Amino acid sequence: MATVSRIRPLLVGLLVAGATVGGLSGRTGPARADTDTGSTTANVQVNLAITLSDLSPSFTLTGAPGATVTTPSPVTMRVTTNSFTGYAVTVQPAAPALTGDTAGNTDTIPMTLLEVSGPAQAGAFTPLSLTTPVEVVRKTSASAADGDVINHDYRITIPAVRPDIYRETINYIATTL
Numbered sequence: 001m002a003t004v005s006r007i008r009p010l011l012v013g014l015l016v017a018g019a020t021v022g023g024l025s026g027r028t029g030p031a032r033a034d035t036d037t038g039s040t041t042a043n044v045q046v047n048l049a050i051t052l053s054d055l056s057p058s059f060t061l062t063g064a065p066g067a068t069v070t071t072p073s074p075v076t077m078r079v080t081t082n083s084f085t086g087y088a089v090t091v092q093p094a095a096p097a098l099t100g101d102t103a104g105n106t107d108t109i110p111m112t113l114l115e116v117s118g119p120a121q122a123g124a125f126t127p128l129s130l131t132t133p134v135e136v137v138r139k140t141s142a143s144a145a146d147g148d149v150i151n152h153d154y155r156i157t158i159p160a161v162r163p164d165i166y167r168e169t170i171n172y173i174a175t176t177l
Contacts, residue, residue, distance in 0.1 A: 050081040052089070052174040053147070058167075065160045073151040079137075080147035083176035085142040089150060090133035090173050091116055100164035107161040111168065118152030125155050133173065140177065 057075030081087050097108035115125035118136030126134050136152050 005125050006151045043083040045151075046082070048077065048081075048083055048176055050083065050087055050174050050176050051147070052077055052079055052172060054078040055172060059154065060165075061154060061156050061158075063156075063158050065158050066090060068155065072153050074154055076149060076151040077172065078147040078149050079143055079174050081143050081174075081176055084142050086138065086177045087143070088120075088135050088175050088177060089118075089139045090135050090175070091128065091134040092173070093128050093130055094169040094171055096130050098166035098168045099163065100166050102162070102164045105162050105164050107164070107166075109156075109159055109161060109166045113156050114160060115155045116152060118150070125153075126169070135150075144156070 021125060042062060055077040056075045059071060061069045061071050061074075063069035077089070079087055079089060093111040093114070095111070097110050098114070099108050100106075112127045114128050114129060116134055116136055117123060117125045120135045120138050137150050139148065
């Protein structure tokens with residue numbers, strides 16, 4: 001009986017420990033979950049873009065008949081493109097002649113008398129043409145991130161016409177190469 005009395009506290013201790021562990025197993029906690037992984041590829045398609053902005057709205061050449069008048073850099077613009085082969089900017093008149101503002105003035109100034117000089121002309125002046133655009137700049141790389149500022153000169157030999165302001169639209173076209 002002495003052996004049973006020694007074993008009894010040991011058995012009671014084991015039963016209490018088992019009940020405690022068993023009681024803990026009924027508690028709620030984070031469940032162990034299975035996991036799986038996968039992956040995807042992110043694609044970003046970048047399109048070719050070109051923007052012509054900040055174009056001067058107008059310019060004026062002033063002089064008397066027979067005078068050759070040059071205005072340095074009367075037109076500026078900004079060209080922005082991501083084309084790594086570059087871009088070109090051309091200019092072309094919208095009509096064959098500049099016409100006077102004054103009612104009844106039928107005089108005109110041929111657009112071919114208006115000449116342009118830009119980096120593409122290397123200092124020479126080229127007459128504007130209704131049929132052939134004149135290239136004023138060509139660059140064989142992308143523009144700066146905030147665009148390239150471009151300017152160029154205009155010149156005219158004023159013909160014998162009435163005093164007036166003669167005007168016409170000139171179109172600029174920026175094209176990627």
